[in-house]
Amino acid sequence: MNEADYKTDHRGRLVPKSLIKDVDLLRDDLVMSVVKKSAEVSNLIKQFKELVISEIRCFCDQSAEKYGVKFGGEKGNIQLQSFDGKYRVLVAISEYLLFDERLQIAKQLIDECVTEWSVGAREEVAALINHAFQVDKKGQINTDRILGLRRLNIQDSKWKQAMEAIGDSITVCGSKSYIRIYEQNQDGEYRQIPLDVSAV
Numbered sequence: 735m736n737e738a739d740y741k742t743d744h745r746g747r748l749v750p751k752s753l754i755k756d757v758d759l760l761r762d763d764l765v766m767s768v769v770k771k772s773a774e775v776s777n778l779i780k781q782f783k784e785l786v787i788s789e790i791r792c793f794c795d796q797s798a799e800k801y802g803v804k805f806g807g808e809k810g811n812i813q814l815q816s817f818d819g820k821y822r823v824l825v826a827i828s829e830y831l832l833f834d835e836r837l838q839i840a841k842q843l844i845d846e847c848v849t850e851w852s853v854g855a856r857e858e859v860a861a862l863i864n865h866a867f868q869v870d871k872k873g874q875i876n877t878d879r880i881l882g883l884r885r886l887n888i889q890d891s892k893w894k895q896a897m898e899a900i901g902d903s904i905t906v907c908g909s910k911s912y913i914r915i916y917e918q919n920q921d922g923e924y925r926q927i928p929l930d931v932s933a934v
């Protein structure tokens with residue numbers, strides 16, 4: 735059997751090309767061509783990102799040397815601006831956070847607070863708290879909503895205990911670097927130069 739004479743369908747079956755409509759073969763060729771080109775562009779973007787981050791770190795090391803210190807900006811954000819102020823380059827570090835079982839303990843404590851507070855109060859209070867603990871389609875908790883609870887200035891002792899449990903439940907499981915490049919427009923506002931295909 736000559737494999738070049740067959741195509742594998744979505745069920746993993748080998749189908750003779752002679753039995754496939756011309757338009758289906760053309761569509762397949764087009765999709766595979768786009769996928770191949772996108773892989774090449776993706777690789778170029780990855781190389782560009784690595785090069786830019788490397789060059790910025792090298793510059794920061796040189797800048798720090800003048801003050802006799804070693805640059806320690808691995809976890810922070812770095813923003814550089816052109817001399818004329820027209821362009822900005824930002825390297826942002828985003829950390830991935832995981833919550834362990836203590837997050838559920840915090841939820842129980844918060845539920846007790848809400849039960850005590852909501853006597854005679856509106857149901858929206860409980861709805862707001864429950865919203866913070868909702869999961870998305872992938873079953874993931876929204877980190878920003880959970881951490882937003884910790885910014886509330888509530889002095890209730892049980893609430894404080896719950897916020898402590900949330901803090902203790904957090905584990906940093908990784909980080910990712912982002913590059914954002916901005917150009918100043920005629921109004922003096924900075925517009926991000928899109929490096930995302932959907933934003934071009």
